Amino acid sequence: MFPAWDERSLDVSWMTVWRVVESLVEADPATVRKIASEGVDLGDAVRRVFETLKRRRQATLFEEDGLTLEEVYSQLEAIAEAKGPGSRAKKEALLRSLLSRASPLEAWLIVNAIVGETRLGLSEGLLVDAIAEAYGLPRSEVERAVMVSGDPAAVIEAAATGGPAAVRSLRPQIFRPLRPMLAQTAEDVREALSELGGTAAFEYKLDGARVQIHVKGGDVRVFSRRLTEVTHSIPDVVQAVKEGLEADQAILEGEVIAEGADGRPMPFQVLMRRFRRVRVSPELLEAIPLRVYLFDLLVLGDEVLLDKPYSERRELLKRSIGGPLRIVPTIVTGDPREAEDFMERALAEGHEGLMAKNLRAPYTPGVRGKNWLKIKRAKTL
Numbered sequence: 001m002f003p004a005w006d007e008r009s010l011d012v013s014w015m016t017v018w019r020v021v022e023s024l025v026e027a028d029p030a031t032v033r034k035i036a037s038e039g040v041d042l043g044d045a046v047r048r049v050f051e052t053l054k055r056r057r058q059a060t061l062f063e064e065d066g067l068t069l070e071e072v073y074s075q076l077e078a079i080a081e082a083k084g085p086g087s088r089a090k091k092e093a094l095l096r097s098l099l100s101r102a103s104p105l106e107a108w109l110i111v112n113a114i115v116g117e118t119r120l121g122l123s124e125g126l127l128v129d130a131i132a133e134a135y136g137l138p139r140s141e142v143e144r145a146v147m148v149s150g151d152p153a154a155v156i157e158a159a160a161t162g163g164p165a166a167v168r169s170l171r172p173q174i175f176r177p178l179r180p181m182l183a184q185t186a187e188d189v190r191e192a193l194s195e196l197g198g199t200a201a202f203e204y205k206l207d208g209a210r211v212q213i214h215v216k217g218g219d220v221r222v223f224s225r226r227l228t229e230v231t232h233s234i235p236d237v238v239q240a241v242k243e244g245l246e247a248d249q250a251i252l253e254g255e256v257i258a259e260g261a262d263g264r265p266m267p268f269q270v271l272m273r274r275f276r277r278v279r280v281s282p283e284l285l286e287a288i289p290l291r292v293y294l295f296d297l298l299v300l301g302d303e304v305l306l307d308k309p310y311s312e313r314r315e316l317l318k319r320s321i322g323g324p325l326r327i328v329p330t331i332v333t334g335d336p337r338e339a340e341d342f343m344e345r346a347l348a349e350g351h352e353g354l355m356a357k358n359l360r361a362p363y364t365p366g367v368r369g370k371n372w373l374k375i376k377r378a379k380t381l
Contacts, residue, residue: 003151008080012091012114014042020096021046025053043112050104067101072110127152135159137167145170147365148306150178171304172251174216177223178298179366180253183355186373189339192356195370199334201310201359202342203295205352205374206328207268208257209275211292213241215250224275233275236285237292244325249301252317254294255328264350293328294321295355298363310371311359332359343375352376 002008022032035052039045075098082090095114099107128146132139137159145155149170158166172178186192193200210225211234220238222231231238237256245252258266258274266288274280274288297317298305305313317327331342343354353376361371 002080003153008077010076010080010091010114012079012095014115016088016092017042017046017095017111017114020092020099021049023096024055024100025049026056027053041112042115043108043110046099046111047104047108050102050107055100066103067098067106072098076114124152131156131159135163135167137164141167147367148172148178148304150176150365172299172306174249174251174299175214175219175221177212177214177227178251179227180210180212180225181363181365181372182368183372183374184368184370186356186375189343189354189356189375190336192354192373192375193334193336193339195373196356196358197360199332199359200339201314201330201332201357202339203355203357204293204329204346204349205355205376206255206257206293207265207350207352208255208293209271211237211254211256212298213237213250213252213254213292215241215245215247215252217248218242230275233277233280234290235280236290240292240324244321244323246322247300247320249299250297250320251299252294253296253298254292256290256292258288259291291326293326295328295330296363306363306365309360309362310357313363343377347377 022029025032032049032053035049036045039048075094079091079094082094098110102110124146128139128142131137131152132142141164142155142159145158145167146152149155149172154170155167158170162169186195189202192202211230212223212225212227214221214223220231220241221229222234222237224230234256241252256271258271260266270288271290274284274290277284294317296310297313297320300316300320305316308316311332314327314330321327329346331338333339333342339354339356346352346354353374356373356375358371364371
């Protein structure tokens with residue numbers, strides 16, 4: 001319903017929708033349920049009910065007007081923002097007002113969007129194609145704008161109000177997380193070197209939680225790989241960033257692990273005890289200390305680094321941190337034996353394996369490609 005980085009949720013249950021629907025039609029509940037039972041999903045059930053039964057319409061200032069996309073989105077935002085005592089009744093009232101003005105087909109779309117059963121078959125790729133065709137833009141420019149903004153709606157707004165120049169000017173926003181760049185798999189270091197042109201960067205693959213760190217002024221916010229904010233769960237990581245980052249504004253990526261007294265990583269399940277807490281007690285901070293290992297830098301100051309090669313981003317990262325911040329252990333090599341020895345070190349220290357990265361590769365948010373390859377030791381039973 002909302003962009004991936006937006007943590008608002010509608011919190012409207014199937015039963016809430018159904019109470020609203022039953023209140024809007026002039027029929028007994030048994031009749032309503034009989035008609036609805038023929039629907040393939042909740043939205044289709046609502047469509048069938050509204051097409052078959054007479055509706056009780058609410059009196060509104062816009063009684064004769066059709067719904068607009070702006071009105072629908074505004075109402076859904078109001079539903080998401082209804083919190084606290086009396087919020088359920090307020091959500092129902094807002095939804096009732098919205099559905100009372102919706103046609104059967106509009107109600108089908110709205111209800112399925114609310115409960116997450118859109119069934120439209122609309123992938124992001126098709127959406128990019130549609131934006132490009134609608135506004136006469138090169139597909140590559142639209143695709144990049146969606147990647148860097150993290151929000152197709154922002155791209156549509158830019159195209160509609162400012163044209164191609166506005167679309168090209170879109171850039172990452174601090175505190176709006178980008179989808180992470182993803183890796184494919186390689187069987188071993190030799191395959192990775194072959195795929196990446198003979199020489200590559202090899203990093204420890206840590207068994208931790210990937211994070212994206214946004215910094216502006218003295219404000220530090222941390223997001224998970226699913227773009228959920230986890231700042232309050234990891235205050236020790238936040239403090240390390242405040243002490244160690246030598247820049248006023250940045251977006252960094254790294255991996256957070258729980259380290260034992262011997263410096264070895266604790267099990268992933270132990271780490272999750274910290275990530276799942278909204279508030280962390282001093283006792284838990286002491287029992288499960290966290291350390292962040294950085295591996296990429298996406299924004300530094302006012303400069304967006306996404307198009308810079310990995311090797312340049314890594315060099316800028318090295319120059320930008322100190323104190324308690326560390327970079328994930330890395331080597332650059334074209335020697336398979338050296339890479340295999342590095343793999344053995346990573347495994348011996350309790351880590352999962354290696355990441356192999358193309359030295360010339362840009363950072364492509366949300367894309368799983370062959371510029372990053374993960375290598376794990378195969379387990380035999």
